[in-house]
Amino acid sequence: MTDAVAQEFQTRLSYVADATERMLDQLLSERALPGETFRPAAFLGAMRYASLGGGKRLRPFLLIETARLFGIENEGVLRAGAALEMIHCYSLVHDDLPALDNDDLRRGRPTTHKAYDEATAILVGDALLTYAFDVTADPATDADPAIRAELVLALARAAGIGNMVGGQVMDLEAETSTEPHSAEDVIRLQSMKTGALLHYAVEAGAIFARADARAKAALSHYGKALGAAFQVADDILDVEADEEALGKRAGKDAGRNKATLVAALGLKAARKRRDALAQEAIAALSSFPDEKAAILKEAARFAVARKN
Amino acid sequence: MTDAVAQEFQTRLSYVADATERMLDQLLSERALPGETFRPAAFLGAMRYASLGGGKRLRPFLLIETARLFGIENEGVLRAGAALEMIHCYSLVHDDLPALDNDDLRRGRPTTHKAYDEATAILVGDALLTYAFDVTADPATDADPAIRAELVLALARAAGIGNMVGGQVMDLEAETSTEPHSAEDVIRLQSMKTGALLHYAVEAGAIFARADARAKAALSHYGKALGAAFQVADDILDVEADEEALGKRAGKDAGRNKATLVAALGLKAARKRRDALAQEAIAALSSFPDEKAAILKEAARFAVARKN
Numbered sequence: 001m002t003d004a005v006a007q008e009f010q011t012r013l014s015y016v017a018d019a020t021e022r023m024l025d026q027l028l029s030e031r032a033l034p035g036e037t038f039r040p041a042a043f044l045g046a047m048r049y050a051s052l053g054g055g056k057r058l059r060p061f062l063l064i065e066t067a068r069l070f071g072i073e074n075e076g077v078l079r080a081g082a083a084l085e086m087i088h089c090y091s092l093v094h095d096d097l098p099a100l101d102n103d104d105l106r107r108g109r110p111t112t113h114k115a116y117d118e119a120t121a122i123l124v125g126d127a128l129l130t131y132a133f134d135v136t137a138d139p140a141t142d143a144d145p146a147i148r149a150e151l152v153l154a155l156a157r158a159a160g161i162g163n164m165v166g167g168q169v170m171d172l173e174a175e176t177s178t179e180p181h182s183a184e185d186v187i188r189l190q191s192m193k194t195g196a197l198l199h200y201a202v203e204a205g206a207i208f209a210r211a212d213a214r215a216k217a218a219l220s221h222y223g224k225a226l227g228a229a230f231q232v233a234d235d236i237l238d239v240e241a242d243e244e245a246l247g248k249r250a251g252k253d254a255g256r257n258k259a260t261l262v263a264a265l266g267l268k269a270a271r272k273r274r275d276a277l278a279q280e281a282i283a284a285l286s287s288f289p290d291e292k293a294a295i296l297k298e299a300a301r302f303a304v305a306r307k308n
Numbered sequence: 309m310t311d312a313v314a315q316e317f318q319t320r321l322s323y324v325a326d327a328t329e330r331m332l333d334q335l336l337s338e339r340a341l342p343g344e345t346f347r348p349a350a351f352l353g354a355m356r357y358a359s360l361g362g363g364k365r366l367r368p369f370l371l372i373e374t375a376r377l378f379g380i381e382n383e384g385v386l387r388a389g390a391a392l393e394m395i396h397c398y399s400l401v402h403d404d405l406p407a408l409d410n411d412d413l414r415r416g417r418p419t420t421h422k423a424y425d426e427a428t429a430i431l432v433g434d435a436l437l438t439y440a441f442d443v444t445a446d447p448a449t450d451a452d453p454a455i456r457a458e459l460v461l462a463l464a465r466a467a468g469i470g471n472m473v474g475g476q477v478m479d480l481e482a483e484t485s486t487e488p489h490s491a492e493d494v495i496r497l498q499s500m501k502t503g504a505l506l507h508y509a510v511e512a513g514a515i516f517a518r519a520d521a522r523a524k525a526a527l528s529h530y531g532k533a534l535g536a537a538f539q540v541a542d543d544i545l546d547v548e549a550d551e552e553a554l555g556k557r558a559g560k561d562a563g564r565n566k567a568t569l570v571a572a573l574g575l576k577a578a579r580k581r582r583d584a585l586a587q588e589a590i591a592a593l594s595s596f597p598d599e600k601a602a603i604l605k606e607a608a609r610f611a612v613a614r615k616n
Contacts, residue, residue: 035462036470037500043477044469094434099426118407119480122430126402126437127473133441134464137457145457149445152460154343156442161352162344165435169351172427192345 009298016064016081017057023082024051027135046116046124047131051089054107058303059084059201062226065295066205066219069288076141080151080204083135087159088197090128093121095168129159142208150207158200167193174259181257183264187228190261194234195227202226214287221284222296229277230303232270235260239267241307278304317606324372324389325365331390332359335443354424354432355439359397362415366611367392367509370534373603374513374527377596384449388459388512391443395467396505398436401429403476437467450516458515466508475501482567489565491572495536498569502542503535510534522595529592530604537585538611540578543568547575549615586612 028048032039060081067077096103096111097118104114113121135141136151158164170189174181202223206216239262257263262270281300285293336356340347368389375385404411404419405426412422421429443449444459466472478497482489489497510531514524547570565571570578589608593601 032470033465035465036468036474037496037504038474039470040474040477040481043474047469090434094430097427097430099430119405120477122402122405122407123473123477125434126398127469129434129437130464130468130473133460134468137445137460137464139457146453148457149447149453149460152441152445152457156438156445157341157343160344160438160442161355161435162340162347165431165438166344166346166348166351169348169428169431173348188345196345 005294005298009295009302012065012295013056013061013302016061017055019064019078020057020060020082020085021052023078024048024085027079027082027131028052033134043120043123043127046112046120047127049115050093050112050121050124051086051128054109055085055088056306057081057085058230058299059088059197062198062201062223062296062299063204065299066202067208069205069292069296070209070211072205072209077205077208079135079138079141080208081201083132083141084155084197084201084204086128086132086135087155087164090125090132091159091164091168091197093128094125097121100168100172147207147210151204154200154203154207158196158203163192163196164194167191167196171259175257177257181259181264183261186259186261186264189259190231191224191228194231195224198227198230199223218284218287222281222300225277225281225284226300226303229274229281229300232261232274232277233304233306235262236267236270236274237307238262274304313602313606317603317610320373320603321364321369321610324369325363327372327386328365328368328390328393329360331386332356332393335387335390335439336360341442351428351431351435354420354428355435357423358401358420358429358432359394359436362417363393363396364614365389365393366538366607367396367505370506370509370531370604370607371512373607374510375516377513377600377604378517378519380513380517385513385516387443387446387449388516389509391440391449392463392505392509392512394436394440394443395463395472398433398440399467399472399476399505401436402433405429408476408480455515455518459512462508462511462515466504466511471500471504472502475499475504479567483565485565489567489572491569494567494569494572497567498539499532499536502539503532506535506538507531526592526595530589530608533585533589533592534608534611537582537589537608540569540582540585541612541614543570544575544578544582545615546570582612 028044028051030039030041030044063081063084064077067073092106093112095101096106097113103111105111109115112124132155133152136155137148142148167189171193174189199220202219206219211219238260261273265273278300282297285297336352336359338347338349338352371389371392372385375381400414401420403409404414405421411419413419417423420432440463441460444463445456449459450456475497479501482497507528510527514527519527546568569581573581586608590605593605
């Protein structure tokens with residue numbers, strides 16, 4: 001890593017965050033689309049509350065930068081990134097509900113069910129999830145319907161019972177169990193709950209690019225290692241970080257018998273695993289020219305070095 | 309209407325209900341699909357509880373019969389019908405939640421959050437909604453990705469903020485208001501909350517058939533009138549039916565200042581509107597040969613004559 005790459009990474013990260021914010025703002029406007037009857041304004045406000053003004057937009061970033069690795073930069077890629085972010089935001093809104101994680105704060109602000117009410121939060125999640133598929137399937141995302149259909153299928157599969165939702169179910173089960181969780185179980189759970197959507201980000205970039213099987217396999221390897229590294233880093237941050245830095249109650253995972261790799265492996269081994277996974281992600285990109293893949297490699301370093 | 313048509317309608321209705329049940333059973337099996345990590349078995353059981361063994365499967369019926377109007381009958385159409393039914397079932401599971409309609413019974417059985425718990429019910433809804441897009445976008449549904457992408461877009465738009473979810477939001481708002489609801493507002497709300505998904509059923513059949521613009525417009529008219537007729541009939545049933553016949557608490561709408569057309573128009577005018585809408589739906593199909601459209605016409609009669 002050079003300072004120039006680290007700086008370009010930060011520039012791209014904030015560019016994508018801004019562009020994603022603008023795209024979400026535009027998509028979540030009051031104007032009804034063809035086939036829609038009416039968008040209730042107050043409820044639209046709640047959808048905007050749940051999705052605008054927050055987060056690093058790491059998932060859109062990975063999607064957009066993977067497409068850019070192949071020279072593809074356009075409005076459609078931004079739309080797919082915003083749709084992916086909607087899926088991420090819906091999952092946060094539903095996970096924060098009283099019946100699930102019962103969190104009052106998210107990114108330092110009241111969670112959606114606290115700022116509004118439970119019914120609104122449930123429906124906001126439903127509407128964001130549904131809209132993500134609308135935006136992805138819309139011809140404005142790509143002229144080629146084969147690309148859109150492939151994106152929808154990959155997104156649904158990453159977000160559904162066999163990955164994200166299934167992982168959330170297992171996470172809740174793990175919490176109510178009094179048994180310690182094996183590292184193997186935690187790794188699988190995390191690959192489902194958070195890894196699959198990060199993997200989709202990279203996969204989607206490759207779908208836009210019509211990447212060949214070899215490039216797709218390399219990127220898939222990168223996406224899986226990155227997703228795993230990101231989640232171990234999260235587990236470690238939860239132990240290390242103080243409340244202000246993280247914007248949510250720190251140490252809460254340990255208090256709940258949450259399935260974390262720090263609990264399963266200990267802090268030292270978890271850090272070692274985190275760093276090894278980041279290196280694995282970087283190595284997976286070795287077949288791409290370094291000047292093109294530098295930003296994605298830096299993203300793997302960032303995923304493990306971030307402080308929140 | 310002849311007795312022969314009425315009998316064929318019943319035969320087709322129960323054939324489609326059985327075929328949809330089998331398709332849902334097959335789709336909701338434990339076998340993970342490519343890209344999925346693992347399907348947690350107990351949770352899959354809850355998804356099956358929420359979607360198998362109940363209902364008339366009217367939405368798949370309309371989808372399948374519309375495709376059949378153009379001579380199209382295949383596994384893909386059945387898959388799209390099952391996906392549509394998943395959307396319907398997800399909406400029931402979420403609407404029944406304590407924070408929304410707080411219903412304990414559905415089709416004479418405990419609602420999903422009663423049979424399991426609230427967290428499970430929220431996630432079951434999320435997983436069914438997501439899986440509906442997976443099944444629709446899968447190449448097994450149609451070889452042509454343009455058809456799949458168009459189906460996904462139409463389904464998302466019918467189910468999202470501008471229709472189904474938005475209608476549910478407005479329905480909850482209407483309930484907490486002490487003002488009487490105008491017929492105009494109730495009609496718009498119902499066209500969003502329940503009409504749009506019935507309309508999609510017909511639209512999807514036409515998409516599979518690559519119907520021309522004129523046929524699509526006629527079917528869209530049919531779908532809208534049928535959807536409206538179905539919902540007025542529901543409002544009337546709620547007033548008329550006794551608990552056993554309906555399998556849910558009868559008269560509950562009136563007790564809650566629910567936005568219903570019986571409340572807005574009175575029972576007599578509501579019945580008149582219901583019958584006029586059914587006739588409108590039937591008339592919309594006049595450009596199709598009667599022997600082909602007879603089943604869809606009968607469906608309009610059925611929608612208003614049903615007792616539950």
